[in-house]
Amino acid sequence: MVGLASKADLETVRQQLGRIPRGVLGVAARSVTGEPLVIATAPRLEDGSPFPTTYYLTHPDYVAECSRLEASGIMSEWTAELAENEELAAQYLAAHRAYLHDRKTLGDEAGIEFVEEIADFSAGGMPNRVKCLHALVGHALAAGPGVNPIGDRAIERMNNVPGVQR
Numbered sequence: 377m378v379g380l381a382s383k384a385d386l387e388t389v390r391q392q393l394g395r396i397p398r399g400v401l402g403v404a405a406r407s408v409t410g411e412p413l414v415i416a417t418a419p420r421l422e423d424g425s426p427f428p429t430t431y432y433l434t435h436p437d438y439v440a441e442c443s444r445l446e447a448s449g450i451m452s453e454w455t456a457e458l459a460e461n462e463e464l465a466a467q468y469l470a471a472h473r474a475y476l477h478d479r480k481t482l483g484d485e486a487g488i489e490f491v492e493e494i495a496d497f498s499a500g501g502m503p504n505r506v507k508c509l510h511a512l513v514g515h516a517l518a519a520g521p522g523v524n525p526i527g528d529r530a531i532e533r534m535n536n537v538p539g540v541q542r
Contacts, residue, residue, distance in 0.1 A: 378402040378416040378482065378518075385412050392434045398422070401486055404431050404518035407538035413438060414514045419483040419491040426493040430479040431514035441534040442509040451506040454526055458505065464525060471524040472503035475515055500526070
């Protein structure tokens with residue numbers, strides 16, 4: 377569930393990213409102390425550009441851990457497992473569909489017309505490969521445990537990240 381972003385939230389996210397974020401619809405996940413971890417972004421930005429990254433990971437500790445995991449080569453291992461493990465592949469396909477549903481729902485709620493250019497494109501390589509843990513972890517944090525199996529796995533392997541409000 378996406379909550380409204382206060383001015384303080386937006387300032388925190390600006391500090392986390394080092395820039396003002398575009399197309400923010402709200403905060404999609406928070407730490408146990410209330411700090412934004414993930415923002416939800418509009419499927420079409422103010423300038424008219426399609427923006428497929430619905431859940432944008434902002435917290436620097438999570439971003440750093442995603443980068444560390446990506447550098448470890450785990451994405452290749454998990455992509456190979458997707459090709460061999462039918463159950464995991466089915467769960468990942470369901471995560472892809474959930475992501476697309478969330479994007480459409482958030483866009484509808486914001487009064488944004490359906491964005492055809494990104495209609496079948498989710499994020500992070502879904503549904504066939506593991507391409508960007510930042511996107512997959514953002515989705516897992518926003519959607520909660522059990523929705524994105526690869527995002528959940530990445531979170532389980534992270535060190536020194538703040539807890540998540542549930």
